[in-house]
Amino acid sequence: MDGRSGTASPAELIEDLFRKEYAHLVSALTRVLGPSNIPLAEDVVHDALISAMNAWRFGVPDDPKAWLIRAARNRAIDVIRRERRHRSFLPELATMTALTETIEAALAPAAESTGQLAMMFAVCDPGLNRETHVTLILRWLCGLSPKEIGQAFLVDTQTIDRRLHRGRGRLRRLGRLPDADDLPDIDARRDSVLRSLYLLFNEGYHGSNPHDPVRPFLCEDALRLTGLLLEAKATARPDVHALAALFCFDAARLPTRLDQDGVFVPLEDQDRSRWDRVRIERGLMHLAHSASGDHLSRWHLEAGIACEHAIAPSIRETDWDRIVGFYQLLAQQAWSPVVALNHGLAVAERDGIDAGRRELIALAEEPKLSRYPFYWAARADLERRAGSHTAARENYSRAIALSRSPAERGSFERRIASLEIS
Structure with missing residues (x-):
């Protein structure tokens, strides 16, 4: 647990713990119960939370995480015993001894990363669209409720429920949750995973929720899940390091994104002394690791742009020539109106206001920008x-x-x- 446990109320502590442990418990139980039983896994985790809320009313245990995992374990065993005649479970749950050992192994801390990585790649199935990928990640790997996801993306809860239903239906066809290194289409899925994490981070950095446009915990979740990719041999690739670098550089600026009145602060007015230097150093480390190989991905280019902003002492002292060059390459790989807009702003800093103004005026007919x-x-x-x-x-x-x-x-x-x- 974090330092909040000494001052937070039991309800706050439970909420914080539950969000952090939701991904671990759901992914672990999905590996045990099989993807066809994801709703059952969610019910078990929900029941564990209710048990915690009832049991902790008069005092929080010394190790809340262990208590919650034990409650999920016991509830899972009870449910499997009750449902065995009516549901199809994996063969390794055939006997009580095997059942207990399998659940305990899946819930063990050593299996946490493997389970969540498997879940992340399973939900980013190429047969589902990217909006559904992000929805499933937010639900099963970040612990957000359908209502919270809907609020984040300004859609109703019914839309989120439909996406979750599609995801469950797609995963139901899997006999078991596959390890990432066993997937024949891992490269296609990895691309979708990276794009989904990028959208997840952006929703935290400057999202669509009018009442909560900056949600740092979503940025932290994107960083955490990117870290899982880097821990596994099958998914630790240079472009993943580049994406991690991008997240670090941008997350370093989170303390200065809003002022005390909750108003966005433009880059030129941000207090750079408050930027997280540790995060910037971590970003530089990831950027160095991303330099291997001969493929320059869009994540490399975006990380390069973010790096120049992060290390510059001021707007005036920023290397705008490098930033313009990065945007030119990015436009060749992944042109969008927003990329063109940012290129024009960089040109204004490098070549003068008139040059930048001409580029921006030329974009006036772009529907997205209008x-x-x-x-x-x-x-x-x-x-x-x-x-x-x-x-x-x-x-x-x-x-x-x-x-x-x-x-x-x-x-x-x-x-x-x-x-x-x-």
């Missing part, structure tokens, strides 16, 4: 710096109208207010 508040804010920033306050005010107003959260709206309102006093 509805993207940060596009209009970026254009407004360049107009403000060029001294064109009327144009800046018009573009800030468009950004405010399109803002998705009070954190965004407050940031744009501050910038438009600064025009009045400049």
Whole structure:
């Protein structure tokens, strides 16, 4: 447990522990019960939580994690004994001795990483779309409820339930949860895993929830799951190190993303002395490990961009030439309107405001950007710096109208207010 246990209430401690242990327990029990019985595994874990809530009302045990795992173990044994005549279980659960030994081995700390890695690759089945992959990861590997997932992505709970249903149906065809190194299509799945983790991190870094646009625990979950990939020989690849580097560099800036009023702080106004230097050093280590081989993935390029921002003493002292070069390569691999927008902003820093402004104006017809508040804010920033306050005010107003959260709206309102006093 973390340092919260001394001050947190039993209810808070249970919630925190449950979210952290949910992935371990569900993936372990899925390996034991088989993918066809995922709902049963979820029920067992839920019952263990209810038992903890009832038993801990008058005092938390010395080792809450061990207590919860033991409760899940006992509940799983009871359920299997009761359901054996009506359900199909794996052959190794045929006798009580084998049943007990199998469950204890699956729940042991040594099996935790293997179980979660197997679960992660199983849910990123190529037959499911990426939205479903992320939903399944958030549910089974991060412990979020369907309601929380829906709130994160601004969809209703019924949509999330349908995605979970599709995921369960797909996994039900598996006889058992396969180890990652046993998958014949591991490369295709690994690509989907990396993209899903990228979306997961982004949802934590600057997500779609208007009331909670920065959710650091999702960033931490993305880092934790990326770490699992790096621990396994079958999945420890240079592009995984690159993705880990990207996450580290961006996570280092989390303490300065919002101010005390919950308003987004632009990069140029962030207090760089508050950036997490340990995270930046860790990112540099991952970036060095990513340099092996001859494949330059999009994660390498994005990590390179994030690195330049993380190590620069200021906006003025940033190596914008390198950043422009990285964006040019990224556009060749994975062009998107947002990549083009960021390339234009980097060009403005390297070649001057007029050069960047021309690139941004050329993107005005992109449908995605026309509805993207940060596009209009970026254009407004360049107009403000060029001294064109009327144009800046018009573009800030468009950004405010399109803002998705009070954190965004407050940031744009501050910038438009600064025009009045400049």
